[in-house]
Amino acid sequence: MSKIKISKLPLARREKVSPSNRFGGFDVFCFIILLVFALLIIFPFYYLFIVSITPQEIYANNSFILWTPEISFDAYKTVFTEKSIWNGFGITCILLFGGTLYQMFFTVITGYALSRQKWVGKNFVMNMILVTMFFGGGLIPYYVLIKSLNMTDTIWVMIIPGAIDTFNMLLMRNYFASLPKELEESAKIDGANDIQIFARIFLPLSLPMLATVGLFFAVGNWNSWYNGMLFNTKESLKTLQQVLQDVIYTPASTIPNPNPTRINTESLKMAAIFFTIIPMMLFYPFLQRFFVKGIVVGAIKG
Amino acid sequence: MRRKYLFLLTPVVAISSMTLTGCGGRDPKPDVYDKDGNLLISLRNLYFSDYTETANDVYLRELQEQFKVKLSFQSYQWSNWETQVTGAINADNLTDVFHANIDSYNFASYYKFWAEEEMIKPLPNDLTKWPNIKKMLENTSNVEKLYINGKLYGLPIAKNTTDYDTSFSPFTYIYRRDWAKKWGVYQENDIYTWEQFEALLEKFKTELAPTSRYALGDVEWGYPSIVNFYKQVPHCYAYDEATQDYVNNYLTDEYILGLEKSKSFKSNGYYYPGQNSAVDGRLNIEYYSNQIGILYENLSYSNYEALKKQLKISNASLDNFNIEDATAIMKIKAPADSIHADKYVLEGTDNWFSMTFFDFLISDAKQAKILDIIDWLLSEEGTLFSIYGIEGYDYTVDPITKEIELIPEAWPEDPQTHEKAAKTNGAKMLRYMGSLGYDTLGYDPLTNKESVAYLESWEAEMKEALEHDELDILKENKDVMWLTSNLKARYSGIMRTNALGTVMNYIYGTNRIVSIDDYKNDFKYPWAEVLAEINSLI
Numbered sequence: 001m002s003k004i005k006i007s008k009l010p011l012a013r014r015e016k017v018s019p020s021n022r023f024g025g026f027d028v029f030c031f032i033i034l035l036v037f038a039l040l041i042i043f044p045f046y047y048l049f050i051v052s053i054t055p056q057e058i059y060a061n062n063s064f065i066l067w068t069p070e071i072s073f074d075a076y077k078t079v080f081t082e083k084s085i086w087n088g089f090g091i092t093c094i095l096l097f098g099g100t101l102y103q104m105f106f107t108v109i110t111g112y113a114l115s116r117q118k119w120v121g122k123n124f125v126m127n128m129i130l131v132t133m134f135f136g137g138g139l140i141p142y143y144v145l146i147k148s149l150n151m152t153d154t155i156w157v158m159i160i161p162g163a164i165d166t167f168n169m170l171l172m173r174n175y176f177a178s179l180p181k182e183l184e185e186s187a188k189i190d191g192a193n194d195i196q197i198f199a200r201i202f203l204p205l206s207l208p209m210l211a212t213v214g215l216f217f218a219v220g221n222w223n224s225w226y227n228g229m230l231f232n233t234k235e236s237l238k239t240l241q242q243v244l245q246d247v248i249y250t251p252a253s254t255i256p257n258p259n260p261t262r263i264n265t266e267s268l269k270m271a272a273i274f275f276t277i278i279p280m281m282l283f284y285p286f287l288q289r290f291f292v293k294g295i296v297v298g299a300i301k302g
Numbered sequence: 303m304r305r306k307y308l309f310l311l312t313p314v315v316a317i318s319s320m321t322l323t324g325c326g327g328r329d330p331k332p333d334v335y336d337k338d339g340n341l342l343i344s345l346r347n348l349y350f351s352d353y354t355e356t357a358n359d360v361y362l363r364e365l366q367e368q369f370k371v372k373l374s375f376q377s378y379q380w381s382n383w384e385t386q387v388t389g390a391i392n393a394d395n396l397t398d399v400f401h402a403n404i405d406s407y408n409f410a411s412y413y414k415f416w417a418e419e420e421m422i423k424p425l426p427n428d429l430t431k432w433p434n435i436k437k438m439l440e441n442t443s444n445v446e447k448l449y450i451n452g453k454l455y456g457l458p459i460a461k462n463t464t465d466y467d468t469s470f471s472p473f474t475y476i477y478r479r480d481w482a483k484k485w486g487v488y489q490e491n492d493i494y495t496w497e498q499f500e501a502l503l504e505k506f507k508t509e510l511a512p513t514s515r516y517a518l519g520d521v522e523w524g525y526p527s528i529v530n531f532y533k534q535v536p537h538c539y540a541y542d543e544a545t546q547d548y549v550n551n552y553l554t555d556e557y558i559l560g561l562e563k564s565k566s567f568k569s570n571g572y573y574y575p576g577q578n579s580a581v582d583g584r585l586n587i588e589y590y591s592n593q594i595g596i597l598y599e600n601l602s603y604s605n606y607e608a609l610k611k612q613l614k615i616s617n618a619s620l621d622n623f624n625i626e627d628a629t630a631i632m633k634i635k636a637p638a639d640s641i642h643a644d645k646y647v648l649e650g651t652d653n654w655f656s657m658t659f660f661d662f663l664i665s666d667a668k669q670a671k672i673l674d675i676i677d678w679l680l681s682e683e684g685t686l687f688s689i690y691g692i693e694g695y696d697y698t699v700d701p702i703t704k705e706i707e708l709i710p711e712a713w714p715e716d717p718q719t720h721e722k723a724a725k726t727n728g729a730k731m732l733r734y735m736g737s738l739g740y741d742t743l744g745y746d747p748l749t750n751k752e753s754v755a756y757l758e759s760w761e762a763e764m765k766e767a768l769e770h771d772e773l774d775i776l777k778e779n780k781d782v783m784w785l786t787s788n789l790k791a792r793y794s795g796i797m798r799t800n801a802l803g804t805v806m807n808y809i810y811g812t813n814r815i816v817s818i819d820d821y822k823n824d825f826k827y828p829w830a831e832v833l834a835e836i837n838s839l840i
Contacts (some may be wrong), residue, residue, distance in 0.1 A: 060591045060616030143393035233376035235354050249381045
């Protein structure tokens with residue numbers, strides 16, 4: 001790659017590197033502080049990975065390691081061939097895709113309806129939804145409700161009760177309310193009905209907020225374990241996070257170690273943790289630009 | 303104004319509707335049979351999480367055919383066991399048989415409450431039909447405390463059905479005997495006086511410090527183990543002979559002496575530095591990774607065997623590393639300034655752990671059928687079936703000597719370790735409803751006989767020490783342990799947890815608990831109130 005001399009740059013770009021804009025002492029200070037923060041965030045992931053690829057002989061004699069002279073992916077091979085991990089992955093994928101779509105549908109249409117002109121009972125519905133942010137029925141009534149709906153020991157218990165998240169619904173509602181009313185009025189003059197206005201005008205304009213809320217739901221579903229823990233007793237319905245919990249507490253029985261002289265128990269745990277965090281880590285960067293924009297835009301009602 | 307009323311009314315309606323959802327009648331569960339006439343029984347147990355391959359289990363099939371039942375298994379997670387049990391029981395969503403952790407600290411709030419509220423079904427008064435269960439119950443320690451209005455509401459799960467007498471737990475020290483020998487501080491038969499123990503700690507510290515390793519570590523729940531050599535009782539309620547009252551154990555002179563000793567051990571650098579923040583399992587890893595020289599742990603067979611196995615793997619590259627010589631249980635005698643001077647000290651225990659319960663709504667016939675199964679599994683025939691399998695298929699019995707011989711094809715061995723491959727045997731899992739199976743360790747083909755023999759010899763030695771008044775067992779008075787009273791039932795659990803937090807803060811000088819006065823002042827409400835209640839009732 002050829003270097004471009006600064007004198008050859010157009011004047012406007014040269015001005016940007018004038019002495020007053022140079023990398024100063026304060027910038028160095030900020031850089032160091034940010035670097036330290038970045039390292040603090042990155043280090044646990046790095047440590048996870050290093051332990052997961054360290055063979056037993058090396059790990060056994062160094063309980064804290066920063067680098068391994070020998071790399072072994074045996075722990076990953078074991079994790080990738082473990083039935084319970086894939087079963088949990090399958091259940092979590094159903095929650096991730098099915099659950100997120102389901103939650104998005106109800107949250108978005110509710111947010112839209114509550115952002116529109118007055119309709120009978122709007123305030124009542126709004127209050128009923130708001131109440132759930134401040135008061136809960138308690139665990140046991142909730143459990144009894146789930147049981148009486150015959151949802152225990154089914155995958156539905158991890159999807160259906162979470163149809164509307166109040167916080168996300170408020171984000172959507174505020175965003176829809178921030179869009180100009182004139183858009184709706186002009187669409188009506190052109191003969192569009194409410195569903196067409198919603199689907200063809202408001203939804204395309206709400207992509208940043210949809211991505212943000214979608215990401216919130218997706219992360220929540222990916223990390224979901226509580227409802228499964230409480231209401232499901234079948235091993236086949238365990239989510240990935242539940243399987244991970246088992247691996248961390250009782251790795252020997254959850255993932256049998258095929259070669260204890262080679263693979264250490266901690267490597268198995270770390271490999272399983274890595275397996276569960278990688279999909280979300282890969283997912284985040286692609287939605288990040290929507291994510292920031294969505295949060296900022298949704299916070300202001302125009 | 304209308305809006306304000308609406309806003310107030312809404313939560314009232316919402317909460318009422320959610321609360322009323324829980325109200326309703328409880329109908330008894332009818333017995334259900336499959337098309338082949340087998341009675342359907344659902345079971346939930348902590349240990350069933352290790353048992354998922356039920357479909358191809360020949361032993362389970364055999365057992366089900368024998369008893370004309372069809373069993374379905376559900377498990378708890380170790381990490382959420384209590385939440386899962388209490389959630390299911392309070393919402394009336396129980397399996398026919400279930401497993402819960404009961405001890406003197408939750409006896410009133412769980413067991414007694416469940417019994418009185420008719421959530422769990424009592425055992426029949428006459429147990430003569432189930433002789434093995436009856437025998438087990440007759441030998442269960444403190445079983446009389448579990449009777450409410452003359453009825454027993456579950457089966458305490460036996461830790462050991464061959465030796466009921468063991469009254470102490472194996473919470474003790476395992477150490478690197480090879481290091482002690484190498485560095486010249488080893489004492490014959492692993493018996494150490496307090497001075498010898500401190501000399502060993504000092505030597506370990508000197509030798510290990512250059513490589514950032516440490517002399518001592520306690521399993522996370524066991525810290526500070528050093529206090530055990532001083533205190534009167536394991537947990538909250540000690541007895542003061544002078545006032546003849548129960549007092550706060552953590553404020554007794556004996557406990558504080560032990561606390562100061564623990565603090566000095568910490569400041570001397572004997573302890574693993576991350577002891578106060580270690581996550582579950584960390585100290586075990588430190589021990590088998592050659593990072594600490596002594597570990598305080600629950601040395602049950604499974605824990606001891608796991609530590610040995612891992613330590614062996616960690617040192618596989620060393621020539622002449624003999625695991626049987628490298629690690630051993632340390633037998634330490636209490637210091638001269640302790641009430642237990644020159645004696646061994648161990649924590650007292652009941653000979654059972656947790657209980658098997660029956661849903662209140664199941665029929666008498668179904669409960670009897672479940673008891674039939676448990677009783678048979680505890681019998682000699684059932685035990686052989688659980689441990690060895692089917693005669694002629696897994697093992698043979700010599701007609702004259704009655705010795706059992708395994709059929710090699712049925713017990714494949716790992717070519718490297720020569721250990722027998724584990725089998726899927728539902729009967730063994732089901733036996734955990736009545737016994738944890740320690741009674742069968744001696745002849746279970748899947749156990750390490752050397753480890754079993756070693757632990758048994760340690761136990762025998764400690765029993766002998768007890769007979770010769772060389773062992774003190776830390777045990778709360780059973781009247782106070784099992785006392786059910788309002789405040790005690792409500793606060794005992796949290797008091798114990800908070801007290802251990804205060805102890806940890808004092809030793810590490812954290813959370814502004816620096817001086818002994820700070821420590822003493824941290825024991826506030828409800829200690830005085832609970833103790834006053836106990837003293838008024840006993």
